[in-house]
Amino acid sequence: MLTEAIRLVVTIIFAISGVYLARNYPPGYVSSNIALILLIIIFTGLGYVMGGVIGRAATRSVRWIDDKTRKISSHELLNGVAGLVIGLVIAALVAKPVESALKPIKFAPAYGVILVYLILGYLG
Known part of the structure; x- marks a missing residue:
C-alpha cells in the first residue's frame, strides 16, 4: 500500500513537471499541443517507474526500522x-x-x- 501511495505521488509530480516543461518548450520545433501531450506521457511513465522504485525502497526501509525497533x-x-x-x-x-x-x-x-x-x- 505504501508503495502504491508513493508511486501515485511521484507520478503526479512527474506529470506536473512534464506540463511545466511543455509550457516552457521553445516554439518552432513541434506544435505546443504535441509537445504538451508527449512530455506529459513521457514524464508520467517515468514517474510511474520511479515511483515504484522509490516506493519499494521506502517499504524496505520501513520494514527494516520496524524490525530494529521491535528488538529494542x-x-x-x-x-x-x-x-x-x-x-x-x-x-x-x-x-x-x-x-x-x-x-x-x-x-x-x-x-x-x-x-x-x-x-x-x-x-x-
Missing part, C-alpha cells in the same frame, strides 16, 4: 528519543550564534546551522 526495549527507545529532543533543543539555542558568526561567508550560515543540528541531534 521500550526503556532504551524512550531514552533515545529523550536524548534526541534534548540535543535538538540545545541545537536550537546554539544555531543562532553559529549563524551570526558565519554570516560573512556566503553560503556558510545555512550549512553551519544544519551541521549544528545534525551533530547535536546525534550526540543527544
Whole structure:
C-alpha cells in the first residue's frame, strides 16, 4: 500500500513537471499541443517507474526500522528519543550564534546551522 501511495505521488509530480516543461518548450520545433501531450506521457511513465522504485525502497526501509525497533526495549527507545529532543533543543539555542558568526561567508550560515543540528541531534 505504501508503495502504491508513493508511486501515485511521484507520478503526479512527474506529470506536473512534464506540463511545466511543455509550457516552457521553445516554439518552432513541434506544435505546443504535441509537445504538451508527449512530455506529459513521457514524464508520467517515468514517474510511474520511479515511483515504484522509490516506493519499494521506502517499504524496505520501513520494514527494516520496524524490525530494529521491535528488538529494542521500550526503556532504551524512550531514552533515545529523550536524548534526541534534548540535543535538538540545545541545537536550537546554539544555531543562532553559529549563524551570526558565519554570516560573512556566503553560503556558510545555512550549512553551519544544519551541521549544528545534525551533530547535536546525534550526540543527544
